[in-house]
Amino acid sequence: xxxxxxxxxxxxxxxxxxxxxxxxxxxxxxxxxxxxxxxxxxxxxxxxxxxxxxxxxxxxxxxxxxxxxxxxxxxxxxxxxxxxxxxxxxxxxxxxxxxxxxxxxxxxxxxxxxxxxxxxxxxxxxxxxxxxxxxxxxxxxxxxxxxxxxxxxxxxxxxxxxxxxxxxxxxxxxxxxxxxxxxxxxxxxxxxxxxxxxxxxxxxxxxxxxxxxxxxxxxxxxxxxxxxxxxxxxxxxxxxxxxxxxxxxxxxxxxxxxxxxxxxxxxxxxxxxxxxxxxxxxxxxxxxxxxxxxxxxxxxxxxxxxxxxxxxxxxxxxxxxxxxxxxxxxxxxxxxxxxxxxx
Amino acid sequence: xxxxxxxxxxxxxxxxxxxxxxxxxxxxxxxxxxxxxxxxxxxxxxxxxxxxxxxxxxxxxxxxxxxxxxxxxxxxxxxxxxxxxxxxxxxxxxxxxxxxxxxxxxxxxxxxxxxxxxxxxxxxxxxxxxxxxxxxxxxxxxxxxxxxxxxxxxxxxxxxxxxxxxxxxxxxxxxxxxxxxxxxxxxxxxxxxxxxxxxxxxxxxxxxxxxxxxxxxxxxxxxxxxxxxxxxxxxxxxxxxxxxxxxxxxxxxxxxxxxxxxxxxxxxxxxxxxxxxxxxxxxxxxxxxxxxxxxxxxxxxxxxxxxxxxxxxxxxxxxxxxxxxxxxxxxx
Amino acid sequence: xxxxxxxxxxxxxxxxxxxxxxxxxxxxxxxxxxxxxxxxxxxxxxxxxxxxxxxxxxxxxxxxxxxxxxxxxxxxxxxxxxxxxxxxxxxxxxxxxxxxxxxxxxxxxxxxxxxxxxxxxxxxxxxxxxxxxxxxxxxxxxxxxxxxxxxxxxxxxxxxxxxxxxxxxxxxxxxxxxxxxxxxxxxxxxxxxxxxxxxxxxxxxxxxxxxxxxxxxxxxxxxxxxxxxxxxxxxxxxxxxxxxxxxxxxxxxxxxxxxxxxxxxxxxxxxxxxxxxxxxxxxxxxxxxxxxxxx
Numbered sequence: 001x002x003x004x005x006x007x008x009x010x011x012x013x014x015x016x017x018x019x020x021x022x023x024x025x026x027x028x029x030x031x032x033x034x035x036x037x038x039x040x041x042x043x044x045x046x047x048x049x050x051x052x053x054x055x056x057x058x059x060x061x062x063x064x065x066x067x068x069x070x071x072x073x074x075x076x077x078x079x080x081x082x083x084x085x086x087x088x089x090x091x092x093x094x095x096x097x098x099x100x101x102x103x104x105x106x107x108x109x110x111x112x113x114x115x116x117x118x119x120x121x122x123x124x125x126x127x128x129x130x131x132x133x134x135x136x137x138x139x140x141x142x143x144x145x146x147x148x149x150x151x152x153x154x155x156x157x158x159x160x161x162x163x164x165x166x167x168x169x170x171x172x173x174x175x176x177x178x179x180x181x182x183x184x185x186x187x188x189x190x191x192x193x194x195x196x197x198x199x200x201x202x203x204x205x206x207x208x209x210x211x212x213x214x215x216x217x218x219x220x221x222x223x224x225x226x227x228x229x230x231x232x233x234x235x236x237x238x239x240x241x242x243x244x245x246x247x248x249x250x251x252x253x254x255x256x257x258x259x260x261x262x263x264x265x266x267x268x269x270x271x272x273x274x275x276x277x278x279x280x281x282x283x284x285x286x287x288x289x290x291x292x293x294x295x296x297x298x299x300x301x302x303x304x305x306x307x308x309x310x311x312x313x314x315x316x317x318x319x320x321x322x323x324x325x326x327x328x329x330x331x332x333x334x335x336x337x338x339x340x341x342x343x
Numbered sequence: 344x345x346x347x348x349x350x351x352x353x354x355x356x357x358x359x360x361x362x363x364x365x366x367x368x369x370x371x372x373x374x375x376x377x378x379x380x381x382x383x384x385x386x387x388x389x390x391x392x393x394x395x396x397x398x399x400x401x402x403x404x405x406x407x408x409x410x411x412x413x414x415x416x417x418x419x420x421x422x423x424x425x426x427x428x429x430x431x432x433x434x435x436x437x438x439x440x441x442x443x444x445x446x447x448x449x450x451x452x453x454x455x456x457x458x459x460x461x462x463x464x465x466x467x468x469x470x471x472x473x474x475x476x477x478x479x480x481x482x483x484x485x486x487x488x489x490x491x492x493x494x495x496x497x498x499x500x501x502x503x504x505x506x507x508x509x510x511x512x513x514x515x516x517x518x519x520x521x522x523x524x525x526x527x528x529x530x531x532x533x534x535x536x537x538x539x540x541x542x543x544x545x546x547x548x549x550x551x552x553x554x555x556x557x558x559x560x561x562x563x564x565x566x567x568x569x570x571x572x573x574x575x576x577x578x579x580x581x582x583x584x585x586x587x588x589x590x591x592x593x594x595x596x597x598x599x600x601x602x603x604x605x606x607x608x609x610x611x612x613x614x615x616x617x618x619x620x621x622x623x624x625x626x627x628x629x630x631x632x633x634x635x636x637x638x639x640x641x642x643x644x645x646x647x648x649x650x651x652x653x654x655x656x657x658x659x660x661x662x663x664x665x666x667x668x669x670x671x672x673x674x675x
Numbered sequence: 676x677x678x679x680x681x682x683x684x685x686x687x688x689x690x691x692x693x694x695x696x697x698x699x700x701x702x703x704x705x706x707x708x709x710x711x712x713x714x715x716x717x718x719x720x721x722x723x724x725x726x727x728x729x730x731x732x733x734x735x736x737x738x739x740x741x742x743x744x745x746x747x748x749x750x751x752x753x754x755x756x757x758x759x760x761x762x763x764x765x766x767x768x769x770x771x772x773x774x775x776x777x778x779x780x781x782x783x784x785x786x787x788x789x790x791x792x793x794x795x796x797x798x799x800x801x802x803x804x805x806x807x808x809x810x811x812x813x814x815x816x817x818x819x820x821x822x823x824x825x826x827x828x829x830x831x832x833x834x835x836x837x838x839x840x841x842x843x844x845x846x847x848x849x850x851x852x853x854x855x856x857x858x859x860x861x862x863x864x865x866x867x868x869x870x871x872x873x874x875x876x877x878x879x880x881x882x883x884x885x886x887x888x889x890x891x892x893x894x895x896x897x898x899x900x901x902x903x904x905x906x907x908x909x910x911x912x913x914x915x916x917x918x919x920x921x922x923x924x925x926x927x928x929x930x931x932x933x934x935x936x937x938x939x940x941x942x943x944x945x946x947x948x949x950x951x952x953x954x955x956x957x958x959x960x961x962x963x964x965x966x967x968x969x970x
Contacts, residue, residue: 020810138954147939147940147942241439246447248400250433264448282815283817301910301911304825319818320814340504
């Protein structure tokens with residue numbers, strides 16, 4: 001079977017899974033919780049309520065309501081976000097790019113540290129480098145993200161400042177005054193990318209300063225996960241017969257490790273990056289709440305505090321759809337990398 | 344004749360949770376230029392360890408406890424990791440048991456072959472990229488013709504899983520001979536193949552060996568294969584070589600009781616003699632029996648066998664390690 | 676008959692030897708022993724904690740004593756309600772340990788059951804269960820747990836339920852894979868031909884073989900369940916402030932980060948230590964039970 005046929009089949013599966021996802025979120029929003037909450041605010045006049053009930057079919061049988069819910073989802077009629085003070089779709093358009101930017105930076109940090117560390121650990125198996133990296137990654141997967149975030153915040157925004165060292169901003173996404181002086185056009189909504197593309201490097205640097213601590217916080221656990229995974233994958237590969245054979249046929253160690261073993265070892269690692277990405281979209285809630293970083297995670301945190309379940313469930317739908325799409329992409333990359341795969 | 348490889352008193356030990364496994368206990372043999380030497384023995388007798396020790400590809404929990412491996416005048420055991428890399432592939436190379444696991448599944452055959460050919464200074468020193476690629480391609484095609492592969496261009500573009508076992512083994516043989524090494528160690532090269540293909544593959548190796556005057560150490564547990572293909576035979580038992588000599592001499596009159604047992608276990612067409620197996624099992628190499636390691640299974644066991652290990656003797660045109668031949672003819 | 680008996684007793688003693696050797700390996704690894712000590716320490720605290728310190732400390736609100744730094748009287752200081760952090764942390768062990776152990780245990784049992792039935796029965800049942808699992812896998816774990824506990828409402832029990840609902844799927848998938856693999860093996864077919872019922876075949880033959888890898892998976896999960904539970908508590912989906920779960924303590928302390936850092940660092944380090952203990956232990960058990968990693 002050709003790879004595109006495999007991709008098409010996987011996309012059909014994806015559509016099915018997204019249907020399943022919407023059934024679950026439908027049950028949450030319209031069955032278990034008050035469906036009206038999303039469409040009514042304090043300012044809604046009482047006589048408009050009946051019209052809203054009819055428009056969204058809250059008086060119809062459950063199965064009909066599901067299709068109305070799907071229609072609302074597709075037509076982007078998602079209702080109102082109380083904590084965002086705007087329509088939910090606008091809230092996602094405003095806040096989600098910030099989360100994506102944070103997540104991408106965190107993924108980059110995770111891969112740049114986790115993969116090399118795992119490789120070193122495997123190549124120096126049972127030497128001090130291995131022990132050090134194993135302990136580091138074990139601590140990484142054992143550390144509570146919120147505690148790490150708060151500690152980093154304390155150390156680099158408060159403590160370094162108090163002893164006169166350079167310090168980082170403790171909260172927010174960008175210095176608002178700086179942004180007024182150096183305005184950035186919202187192309188993608190990712191401020192660091194936009195400002196960079198527009199040559200506005202003052203803002204790029206400032207956004208980076210705001211991003212670095214949240215990104216490290218978000219990445220830390222995943223560095224641990226990825227290091228361990230790379231290590232065990234690499235150990236497994238360098239024990240394989242084809243590595244012995246490459247040795248016996250006189251290939252230099254450099255070529256054996258970095259060309260032959262690495263490609264084999266990276267295949268499972270790439271799969272896990274998709275999972276890590278999903279985990280980060282969840283972890284963003286904790287991280288963004290600590291650093292008051294105005295992304296979807298922060299908005300969700302406020303939604304928890306103010307009991308605004310609609311905002312959370314909107315984020316849940318978005319995250320689930322993105323997550324399954326990323327995993328689909330990863331599976332296709334996997335199939336492309338590993339010629340043995342049976343489609 | 345000129346000796347290509349000379350193994351002297353080689354001992355290898357493995358550290359395991361049960362204790363030290365004495366996998367090789369002072370084995371000595373040599374390989375002559377252009378000959379095919381058969382290394383025979385049961386599983387666990389130390390055949391593969393011997394090949395790993397020569398290639399310096401022993402696992403990490405092992406230790407070379409003594410001896411030397413002389414190859415073209417150099418002791419391979421004393422070379423640095425960098426220097427042994429220069430020997431592997433160019434001067435000594437290996438053909439392995441299971442062709443399915445010895446080719447990297449995620450690279451095309453051509454890619455893997457190319458990297459092996461780049462070991463050859465004559466090829467890697469070609470500066471012009473186009474010319475180098477052309478030389479490599481020509482060389483690959485030539486090697487595949489040598490092993491009688493039907494369409495080299497197609498093989499070069501294939502992934503290993505697209506080829507059959509026999510094809511893969513031919514690819515490995517083509518790779519092994521491509522740099523014209525002086526020694527090839529073939530570790531059970533046909534065990535994982537169908538019987539019909541086994542014969543073809545062995546014939547192929549024999550042809551290429553004659554063509555390029557390569558020496559081959561053929562490791563196998565199949566005495567029939569050795570009888571058909573090899574010039575000399577070394578029989579291993581529990582980490583020692585118990586009998587070593589010309590195939591014709593040894594097969595005509597095996598001296599060591601273990602060799603005799605192995606011969607009796609061979610199916611024979613000419614006689615109605617029953618196939619006999621050797622009783623007992625291979626001894627535990629953590630606590631090897633005192634004296635001769637074979638005495639517990641030996642038919643001709645004597646008192647001396649239980650207390651002192653035999654030393655190698657030159658007897659009736661071969662080297663044999665057995666007390667039976669000690670008394671009447673005297674020492675070496 | 677006698678010969679089979681002798682054989683089985685020999686393999687029995689071999690298995691025993693293997694087991695003793697495994698234990699030996701486990702206890703010869705210093706890090707694993709360290710992890711076990713941590714786990715033992717916190718387990719003891721969880722059991723006898725209320726005997727060591729006043730179990731009513733969470734209710735002991737005293738605004739006159741709020742935010743006191745560590746001292747002899749209050750070794751870990753006091754929180755914004757004037758409660759002794761040292762006592763709260765000791766009492767919290769019960770909450771964090773019980774939730775992580777219970778979530779893993781219940782999720783594993785549910786997962787094993789669903790996975791086993793799904794793998795063994797196959798057909799439509801399998802299809803249904805696995806599609807449900809697929810759909811639940813479409814949500815990143817923390818997000819789903821958050822949504823569920825949001826819908827259910829804030830309480831310790833709901834936190835537990837939401838984590839179970841998220842965690843059982845991976846066990847189900849794993850168990851199903853194990854059952855499918857084991858089912859193919861000859862001995863299951865053989866026992867079928869001997870006329871054993873499906874149910875007995877499943878439980879007598881398949882379970883014991885699949886159980887070891889499940890134990891590894893479960894031990895490795897305890898630490899991360901503990902972190903997830905604490906994380907959800909931290910964002911406000913945990914129990915009330917009068918139940919001194921460690922994540923809840925950090926949540927309460929967070930506004931006082933620069934004024935009273937001990938409110939965060941003490942429970943934070945406690946969670947780190949406890950989950951590290953479980954992870955060290957899980958790592959060790961995996962290394963020992965997985966023969967491929969044994970060197």
